[in-house]
Amino acid sequence: MTKTDGRVLALDLGTSSARALVLSATDASPIPGALARHKISPAYGNDGSATLDLHEYAEGLLGCLDELQQNGHLDGIGAIVLSSQWHSIVALDNNGAARTPVITWADTRAVDLDLGTSFDEHAFHARTGAWLHRLYWTRRIPWLLSTSPAEQFAGLPDLVLERLTGERVTSVSVASGTGTLDLATGSYDEEALEIAGVTADRLPPIVPTGWTGTLSTEYARRWPGLVGVPVHPPTGDGAASNVGTGGYDAGTAAVTVGTSAAVRVVHPIEDAPELPWELWRYRVDDKRAVTGMAFSAAGNLHAWLTGVLRLESDEPAGVEIGASKAVAIPFMAGTRPPAVVPSGSGVYFGLSFDDDPADLLAAALQGASLEIDRGLRLLDSLFDRQLDVVLGGGGIDASQWWRRCLTATFARPTTVCAEPEVGARGAAAVALGLSPDPGGAHLTPVADEVARVADLRRRYEALRELAVQASTI
Template identity: 80%
Template sequence: MPPTDGPYDGPPAGDRVLALDLGTSSARALVLSADDASPVPGALARHKIAPTYGTGGSATIDLHAYVEGLLGCLDELQHNGHLDGITAIVLSSQWHSIVALDNDGGALTPLITWADTRSVEPRLDPAFDEHAFHARTGAWLHRLYWPRRIPWLLSEVSAVSFAGLPDLVIERLTGDRVTSVSIASGTGSLDLATGEYDAEALAIAGVKPDRLPAIVPSGWTGVLAASYARRWPGLVGVPVHPPTGDGAASNVGSGGYDESTAAVTVGTSAAVRVVHPIDQAPELPWELWRYRVDDQRAVTGMAFSAAGNLHAWLTNVLQLDEAHQEPTDVEIGSSRVIAIPFQAGTRPPETVPGGSGVYFGLSFDDDAADLLAASLQGASLEIDRGLRMLDTLFGRELEVVLGGGGIDASAWWRRCLTATFARPTDVCAEAEVGARGAAAVALGLAPVPGGEHLKPAAPEVERIELLRPRYTILRDLAVQAAQELTRYTSG
């Protein structure tokens, strides 16, 4: 059955959806109810991913091992009888990844992740206007995006074309190397208004559109290649939907799918975002990015490199057992220690490099719980910066929903975020918000958070407000110090 360009009306009520979640730390396959995108108990398979970090800023993943591990997840679900009754296949994927390909479509490089810092300085026309570029593409001319990644890759290998992880997974499953408007927007090479590749971005990258995956409409569907019929017979003829970028999927999956609500997602990294119609979108501030959800919607927000990875690093360094992985005995906002969570640097447009994390105010009275509390408070204050910008952009105090693995794992962090935001929050009851959101985008569902409703405690809010000016001053100093050190070491 060939792919179709027509609208898909979704599966009949009561059927099930197979969701593939292409993360940085794991690849997952899980089965969801088609009624409300809730997970089917026990129908989850996971393949752990270990990115390789090297000198010179490399942060890569073995592409072959990743894809084979993902397919192994489907084998596990098949073995356990979970691939019967599947009526749709959806994908949520990490944004920003890239692979250089040869003339036969073979990979010349590992999967380059968002954390990789290698790139080259672009050759720009004197008339280049980065603010106009940012307004049009939602991105900056930063090494995170393809206009700077591709020239670097072309200087390293004889590449003929380029694709991201979800594009290559779709090709492996269906035989068609295509991408969605959502994934394409994460390359920093999309004209957000038209949904097509941006001519100036491609000129900077030095490629033509035919060297990138074709962008298909949100209503496109493909089907599994015939070679998989014996391996997963229940999936034969099941429509495969275009992938959704994980940030957009996480927003929708946690219940933040219109401009009244900001979704805060805490996974390996963190973000705060608002989904809104692409038509008549508010003018994009320089500090925020904007990508696409689908043909009709965009998502505007701010991302942060330190979140769940920060918590995992610190609990490992401090050798905290499971009973001490939350600072439950530390009152929120009370720690004298202030942590600036720049261990993984900052996202654009700031230019703080990785390895810039700072603790201020340490004394011999502080213990592991104080350091952990300070780190979680620092991450919360970073996220709050983005939330307040979004409040201003959309002209209201936004409602907030919390979601993601970090949120699910830490009651203390949920309370800390709620106090930092100084407003009530709703918690998404489902940890797999990306997979849930991908199903919701593809099938037109509107999930609700379904979890606890938190109200900020007045004493905690007051302590955070007293902490905030000190944090802001010390953050500014940390940024200046990191930039000065970079100039010193590079000069």
């Protein structure tokens, strides 16, 4: 990894927005005012589709760079880095032209696989960090092959990188999110490729973390200040968010809340602890892995409820942590693997005429906090210690009440990352070898709140089991 004397241009390829921002090269902190954003509106269909228009996405991102240039922010750039959503896929023809839109992680279309009794999914999961779930290319590619004569496959970050540099390659981090990577070797897994029905030459080549490209001639003319600036391979958003939040060692769990949420630990890939069935594992870079659990309802749940309930405030004003009589099981968007609860399975228990909108919001945020706590406790056990916790992401930044609720639910102190753009910051840190400090407030759990949440936990877990059972009926 090579440090740069210039500033860093970070491209953040999210599901709800594409952003370009300029960061300091010393600590990856954002330069004030040097941010451009293009709103993304995924297309959802009754068939389970959740897609992005590739051309519109790329043009929106390029427009962000134009905006930064117009405002004089592309001068003095020494590196270009990318953070991207994991799990996306696009089917391509033999000339590399897209035959499909971008299939996102939220898309539920895939094929069922019957691999017979000889297939050992636990061994497969231990090797790849993934399951045979629709989230991954092992089930996406067979479905795409059954619907269109695709010749090649790539993810959104691979195609954005190709658009900028003319080279279609991928990183070990992005490749790990496809579910087709052997985590130990950093190469495509032969069994995963066989299941997907493709050979490695139909997927983007995996380049080492130290690889760099440069802008193609077309974009060098468009942004003269970026001529010759090295473009680093993309980092998966989960890995980038952990590092950007300050959770980049095996003693710290990062809890990030954006559209969805996750709790993760970054650790060396060498001598990594045996992976439990309930957790996934991807790669950060050539030497580090990230192990964790993800949750489909988080910032999206908060935004939906504040709109539906017509709350004037984003906070459940007047509701004490752990005191809500109603219990919400936040399965509105289903669960991530290996659980199989479908979307549309959210439940409220114990509603009464005494409840007001703030009570309902508090119950939902508390339920999401208890879900995240399940993952944190698994990671505590895996790493044989009570992990330090750092909180980050837009959802954390937006709600003081939720920060306190998470701290009480975890029953341990937390540190709040002061920087909301954790994905871009982490991508810069991975590419340039930086170790950003969270730099935010330290929260101490309040004893009364911890006790109320502990009492609520038993009721929540019993009701959660009922919700899981009902989702299969």
